[in-house]
Amino acid sequence: MTVQNIVVDGLRKRFGSKQALDGMSFTVDAGRVTGFIGPNGAGKSTTMRVVLGLDRPDGGTALVGGHPYRTLPRPLTELGSLLDASALQPSRTARNHLLWLAHSQGLGVRRVDEVIELTGLGSAARRRAGGFSLGMRQRLGIAAALLGDPRTLMLDEPFNGMDPEGIIWMRGFLRELAQQGRAVLVSSHLMSELQDTADHVVVAGRGRVLADTTVAQLRATISDGRVSVRTDDPNAAAALIAAGAAVVATEPGTLSVTGLPAPAIVAALNARQVVFSEVTAHRATLEEAYLELTRDAVEYRAGEVAR
Amino acid sequence: MTVALRAEWTKLRTSPGTAWLLLAIVALTIGVGAAAAATITCGAAGCPEDPAKISLTGVQLGQALVVILAVSSISGEHATGMLRVSLSAVPNRLRLLTAKALVVTGAIGAAGLVAVAGSFAAGRLLLPGSGFTEAHGFERLSLSEAAVLRATAGSVLYLVLIALVALGLSTVVRETAASIGLLLALLYLIPLLTQAVSSPSWKRHLQQITPTAGLSIQATTKLSSLPLTPWQGVGVLGCWAVGSLVLAAVVLHRRDV
Structure with missing residues (x-):
């Protein structure tokens, strides 16, 4: 033992x-x-x-x-x-x-x-x-x-x-x-x-x-499955929604996609022949994972002073 | 226990203030004693002075430096947080305190022995010149005289016990300045205030219970006029030392550091 x-x-x-x-x-x-x-x-x-x-x-x-x-x-x-x-x-x-x-x-x-x-x-x-x-x-x-x-x-x-x-x-x-x-x-x-x-x-x-x-697991649990898609193709959003994803346009030329993993997104876009320049799975940094976990446990936070 | 003792000794020895303080205890005690022996004179037979006590006058000032050394051996650790390091090395708190007490006893015992021996020698040399002669009814100061030996050896013991009171109380008080203030008040302010007490019986009672009652060990003449006999006086101081250390042990054992 x-x-x-x-x-x-x-x-x-x-x-x-x-x-x-x-x-x-x-x-x-x-x-x-x-x-x-x-x-x-x-x-x-x-x-x-x-x-x-x-x-x-x-x-x-x-x-x-x-x-x-x-x-x-x-x-x-x-x-x-x-x-x-x-x-x-x-x-x-x-x-x-x-x-x-x-x-x-x-x-x-x-x-x-x-x-x-x-x-x-x-x-x-x-x-x-x-x-x-x-x-x-x-x-x-x-x-x-x-x-x-x-x-x-x-x-x-x-x-x-x-x-x-x-x-x-x-x-x-x-x-x-x-x-x-x-x-x-x-x-x-x-x-x-x-x-x-x-x-x-x-x-x-x-x-x-x-x-x-473990550090790797901590990173994984916090990763929220968001994928960013860079494309100027106006049909992109429709193609992804048809494939079952939820799509939000975050800024011109960039879509934030949830509900589909990155490979499925690429497949869906290719199937409709949508042109894209980048597909990035969003990975939480450890710092983000940590902040997420400790959000409720922080004792002193800016802003609380005013209460 | 031996490793804790060795560590405490290394600690004391490698603190740059220690050697200077020990040297200052010796120099101050002998210096003041010699000055007293040279300046207090006996003009005729039957003068009331106590020659052994005169030669040991420096102990009353030397004790202030003894207090500083004993206090800093623990309060410096409180101030810097080094006590946590000490306790992570020696987690048994009673053992740590015992090691400190033994090391302080050794250092002050050695310095006190040199200081008191030097004072005795200076007194033996200088007192006849101040009129403490056979013509005035005084033998040359000698250790073969039981009362003189008791006064001299007892002064070393007095300094050691004062150091232990200081170690114990400063362990409880923690803060350096507050500890030294408390000890100096006990050793100088209280006796001074006691002088101002008008009721003779109250005055006598106060003189019997303060740590400086231990100074009666220095008396070789007119013992009946003392508030306590020489050994009773040292006994009172001994109670202070034991009480302070026991209190320190209890507090240190219970406290989060």
Whole structure:
């Protein structure tokens, strides 16, 4: 029997009048990057804090490798995490920050130098971490998460503050970690940051899971079957309606067609010898899929202020 | 536990402020003690001063820096959020607090020992020049005298206990400035206000329950005039230290961080 790397089951947590977690449940499996996506306030960070035993849930359980995090004897060798890249003492050097963390797990200075190398911190590691850019702090946070060579990684918004070069590095790095057989959970409030990185997505909103699926499936479920047809032929609409489609002229020379798949549309147009220049099946982008899913779960939205 | 202890020690040692603070504790304590020993004079036989206590005067100022070091060992983590990183490395909160307390005890114990030994040496050297001579009825300050040994060793213990009170209370308070303010008020403002209490019995009761009651460990003469005996005074401070740490443990155990 395989033990899932992280199992979050029915987590509930209330902060004052706000239900931060409302039955959050999902698993994080080995060998893939799981994206944890949702608007601000969806409960992503709270879930991660509960997994680490920092916040106590009102109900539900969170297990890491089958055990509550608090009971792990050397937790960083099981789960490496990065919640807040700025959570360090600014006057301490990056290397010394990693050194005390290493000592807390019974690891030595050699492992510290390894993760410095691995994350490309290089000579900056001997500088005070307080002077680091957010991007450099993220690298330091990743280095800290990797210290214990854990089989599970959990990163909260690791792309924040990174320059484009850093983002590309981070994407490749996360994929590589998953290819090594590790489970990687990465949160983001932007789908675009994860669409080339995550294999699996858990979409959260208002403290619970809205969708738990693969990236490809998420795209497919939202795709609404609209097809655009570019043609100047006045008979086009009639030909398509005769074939059983619903047609709307969206702009001059373009028809939006529903009710017929693209190959059937091409066949219908050819049968009536209608000339067309383009037939495009409309595919929802992941961003659109995500917005569709979370539409009702967004907590703060422009316009609501006026209510 | 040993790995948590080692991590806390690495943390303290690699914080650039630590070495300076420990050095300042030693310098300030010896400096003030030496200044007191050089300037407080005994003109004739039977003067009321307590020479051992004079030489250890610097402890009363050194404790302020002890408070700053102990408070920053935890409140800095609260301020930056590093406490979450610490707890993800050492999830057992009681273990983390214990490791911090032991490391602070070790650092302040060592610095306090040097500071107090230096103060004693300065007193032994300077007090005869200020009139604390055999002609005026004072032996040269010596550790072979039980009361002097108790005052000196007890001053080291006093500084360690003050550090533990500071660690405990700042764990509860979280905020650096508020914690230091609270501790300095306990150590300086309350004793000052106590002086203004007109009722002698109230005054005595207040002096018996504040953390600075522990300073009675420094007294070597006229012990009967003290609000508490030397060891009772340290006992009161010890209760403050234990109480603060227990409160800190309970709060830290329950709190979401």
